[in-house]
Structure formats: structure tokens, C-alpha cells
Amino acid sequence: MTARILLLGGTGDALAIARTLGPQHVYSLAGLGRVPADLACAVRVGGFGGAEGLARFLADANIALVFDATHPYAAQISANAARACMAARVPYWALRRAPWQAQPADDWRMVSGWTGVVEAIAPFARPLFTLGREPLAHLNDVPPQQHWTIRCLEAHPGHARARIIDARGPFTADGERALFTEACIDVVVSKNSGGAATEAKLAVAREMGLPVVMMQRPPLPGAQREFASAQEAIDALAHPI
Template sequence: MTRILLLGGTGDALQIARRLGPDHVYSLAGLGKVPTDLACTVRVGGFGGADGLARYLDDERIGLLVDATHPYAAQISANAFAASRAAHVPCWALRRPAWQPQTGDDWRMVDNWAELTSALAPFSRPLFTLGREPLAHLDEIPAHQHWIVRCLEAHPGNAQARILDARGPFTVEGERSLFSASRIDVVISKNSGGNATEAKLEVARERSLPVIMLRRPDLPSVEREFTRAADLLDALQTLIS
């Protein structure tokens, strides 16, 4: 049997983790809810960079590293790539396909926070769906704006920001209600791909609202890459059975 270390934190990763037995390890950064119903070992916290991860692979006799982290977790993916090379352990990755703009979409692509805030300047009621990053900027909100920030954890807002702690999947009906009640005039999103959070893009399209889209980071190429969790699970069957 090949012992597997699964780097997760996404719904796809959890789907894979539910198929792993007690000899395998599911690793989480610890920023979200930690599952308590898995048969595999659950490890929470960092490794100490690529060097620490390489030591862990060696110490725990890991035979396969699987990177199923978020498409924007670029540093973790880079560390996984470097550690796998240093420890001579193969690395597979789940690379969720990005969303593609459709007819009627008004996507405004940005690369960083500075470009994002510049693109946001003409609007007054943005919906942020970037996770925790906007929380560090709540004291920088321009006077003419009121932010709606959706992330996984509860967090205090202020006079110009409402924080929604919510976890997908989100429905089109639910997003329509949120957009109407909050008078959203622009959406800020990562191009995460998948179905769980795509409804916001459909509602933005219906309402002819712009979407400020953060470009995906470049991720390293590994031995095997998969675009669907089901395909990765199929490939893992001979290793986890």
C-alpha cells in the first residue's frame, strides 16, 4: 500500500478524503471547519514551508503527495512541488478548470489588490467573494462605498461593511435575493471554477453587473494533473484499496 498525504481545504478534497482509510493523511491549514467524521488521519496546521513538508514526507513515509488545495493557494502548491522533488515523492494535483466568460458577461480582470481597488472605484455596493482578504482592508473603505463581504468565518463589520459568514453551494435564487436586498452593483470574485459558487456569476449576468475577476496564479506542473475529483479518485483506487 502507498501512504497518501492529501493537501486539502476544498469541497473536492473533502470528497477524496472521505474515501481514504486510517493509513492516509488529510492535511488542512486550519482556517475553516475541521471534519470530525473521516476514517483517515486529519492533520491541521502548516509544515514549515517546503523544507518542513519534505521532512514530513520522509518521516511519515509518504509515498504519494496529492495537492487538492484551492486554485489560488499558490504558495502551498509551490511548496508541495518543491517538497515532492526534495523527498523524491511523486505529486499529483487536482486543478479545477477556471470559469469562462459567457455572452453578456462584463469581466474586468485584475492581478492584485491595488488593481482591484482601482477597478472598484466607480461603484458603491460591492459584493466581495474573495474569502478573508477584504477583512484586512475594512478601515480603507472609501466614503461612497458600503461593502458586503462573504467569507467562511464570522467577523465583525463596521458602519461601511457587512460581513456574511456563509459556505457554498449557493443557489441562483439565494443570490438573487442577496443582490436585491443588498443593492449589489458589482461583484468581486476569484476565478475558482466549479459549481458551488458559480450562481453569483449567473445573477451578475442577468442584471448586467460587472464582475471584477482576480486572475488565477500560475501553478507548477506535476506528475499527473486531474480536472475532476472523480477522475483522481479512480486513479487512486489501486493505492487506497
Template sequence: MKRVLLLGGTGDALRIARQLGHEHVYSLAGLGKVPDDLPCAVRVGGFGGSEGMARYIADERIDLVIDATHPYAAQISANAVKAGGVARVPCWALRREAWQPQAGDDWRMVGDWAELTAALASFKRPLFTLGREPLAHLDEIPLQQFWTIRCLDAPETHPRARILATRGPFTLEGERALFSAEAFDVIVSKNSGGSATEAKLEVARECGLPVVMLRRPELPAVDREFANVADLLEALRVSA
């Protein structure tokens, strides 16, 4: 197998990392828990943009970059493609399929924070499932709203916000219990795809709640693109 630099942070990336040997590198930005039980090497921290990543690829004699970051991590995906081009190594990407609205869904698509807040203007108790981004806007909470923000860690407190420090996957039963206890009137989500956080959409559908959905960013073209972990691992095995 070629020496791989795996860009991760997602559950799918961790599944790939568990199949990599000691010569490969799993790179994390540093947010959340850093795994200490992987057979491959683990690198934590940024590269210093695409130029820094290109230098790392060359210095470490990387043969293949795999982008298995979050679908909304557009900057690191762009850096991976640029760095691969400079270092003249291929870049593959795991890009899981987006969720699709189903019968009974009320999705309101938005493109940025300004559109998102406008879409929430008539609601009182939103549940944010965007990660840490809403924490930067706690001082902008409208007087009529109380926010619940679910993210990996929660150092901040606020009189009109509850911050839930938790990590998926989330079960259907757990989401039903949370929604029942908190009486949300709207859900705010990224279209992340995958099963780990999909239960909230099913419960929103059951409860007749609207979902303000942040559109996926456009990501750069790569040498090979995969929709699931199994196909990517098989391609790695074949290319060994």
C-alpha cells in the same frame, strides 16, 4: 494504495478524503470547520514551508502527495512540489477548470489588490467573494462605498461594511434573494471554477452587473494533473 498526504480545504478535497482509508492523511490549514467523520487521519496546521513538509513526508513515510487546495493557494502548491522533490515522492494536483465568460458577461480582469481597487473606483456597493482578504483592507474603504464581504467567519465589524459569515455551496435562488436585498452594483470574485459558488456569476449575468475577476496565479508543474475528482480517484485505484 500508496500512503497519501492529501492537501485540502476545498469541497473537492473533502470528497477525496471520504474515499481514503485510515492510513492516509488529510491536511488542513485550520480555517473553517474541521471534519470529524472521515475514515482517514486529519492533520490541522501548517508544515513550516516546503522544508517542513519534506520532513513530514519522510517521517510519516508518505508515498504520494495530492494537492487539492484552492486554485489561489499558490504558496502551498509550490511548497508541495518542492517538498515532493526533496522527499522523492510524486506530487499530483487536482486543478479544476476555470470559469469562462459567457454571452452577456461583463468581466473586468485584475491581477492584484491595487488593480482591483482601481477597477472598483466608480462603484458604491461591491460584493466581495474573495474570502478573508478584504478584511485586511477595511480601513481603506472609500467614502462613497459600502462593502459586503462574504467569508467563512466574521469577527470584525465596521460601520461601512457588512460581513457575511457563510460557506458554500450557494444556490441560484439564494443568490438571487441576496442580490435583490442588497442592491449590489458590482461583484468581486476569484475565478475558482467548480459549481459550488458559480451561481453568483449567473445572477450577475441576469442582473447585468459587472464582475471584477481576480486572475488565477500560475501554479507549478506536477507529476500528474487532474481536472476532476473522479479521474483522480480512478488513478489512485489503478496505482494501488
């Protein structure tokens, strides 16, 4: 890999790719979660200042390729990356992990945003949120008849009607089954992230007959090359240009 690559990450797939990059490449993290200490590539933490700031960074750092391995719901980051690459005339590649597909026994309630989530969980008492940090901004709005369990990457102070669990996948079916039972979960709230690392919650919800409130994926920009798995990306990045 001779051309200098900027890898936009924060997901498990991005970390797997970053572990194959040499010291001339840059792995960019938004700043949430833990910064890995076992990488040979440079690690940059923090934003770029929108598409214009990223375009300046690409020119100043002599980046020859941007690879977007951010979360499927990081729509703004992906949009900024696509715009910056167009402005800087740098190739834009992306990992586009396939979404999960509902199985015949699944009870998925599709919603498009936080308002839809709140409406969908109104009949339930013990929701499990697996949306990342977003529910933390709404802890003061927990209805008195509900108790939330929120799983995200970072520890957060507790709340009278919410339990916050800091944990990072992969999660097993046995672990999810134990959590659902111990916390009396009656509905799961999820993003359709795809991949195997966090899919066990859907299998356990299916097994226990629990509904899943599923947030729809946002539209993402197209890329010159798109990949469905980290391994496909690693193979392609071995000879990127």
C-alpha cells in the same frame, strides 16, 4: 489504497476526496474553516514550515504520494508541495479545476491583485467580495462612498461600512439573487475558482447586468498527474502507485 497519501486540502473537492481515504492516509488543512468530523483518515491542521518542513514530514511520516487539492489561488502552498516532493522523491499529483469562462453577455474586468481590485471597484457603491478573507484586512480602507458585503468562511466582527457574511457553498441562483437584491449589489468581486459550487453568482450577475471584477489565477507548478475533477482523482487514488 495501500501507499500512504498526504492530501493537501481545504476545498470542497478535497473534502470529497478525503471522505474516500482510509485511516492510514492524512488529510492536511491549513487551519481555516471547520475541521470535518466524519472522516476515517487522519486530519492534520496547520502548516509544515515551508517546502523544507514539508519534505521532512514526508520522510518522517513515510508518505508515498502527495495529492494537492488546495484552492487554485493557493499558489505558495502548491509551490512548496512541488518543491518538497522533488526533494523527498515523492510523486506529486494535483487537482487542477478548470477556470470559468466568460459568456457573451458577461462584463468581466480582469485584475491581477488587490490594487487592481480597488481600482476596478472605485466607480461602484455596493461591491460583493467573494475572495475569502483578504478583504477583511482592508476594512479600515473602505472609502466613505462605499459599503462592502464580504462573504467568507468564518464569522468576523462587523464594521460600520461593511457587512461580513460567513457562508459556505454551494450557493443557488435563487439565494444569490436574493442577496444581490437585498444588499443592492452593483459589482461582484471574485476569484476564477471554477467548479459549480459558487458559479451561481456569475449567472446572477449576468442576468442582472452587473460587472464582475475577476482576479486572474496565479501560475501553479506542474504535477506528474493532473485531474480536472474530484471524481477523476478518487478513481485514480483507488490505485495510486
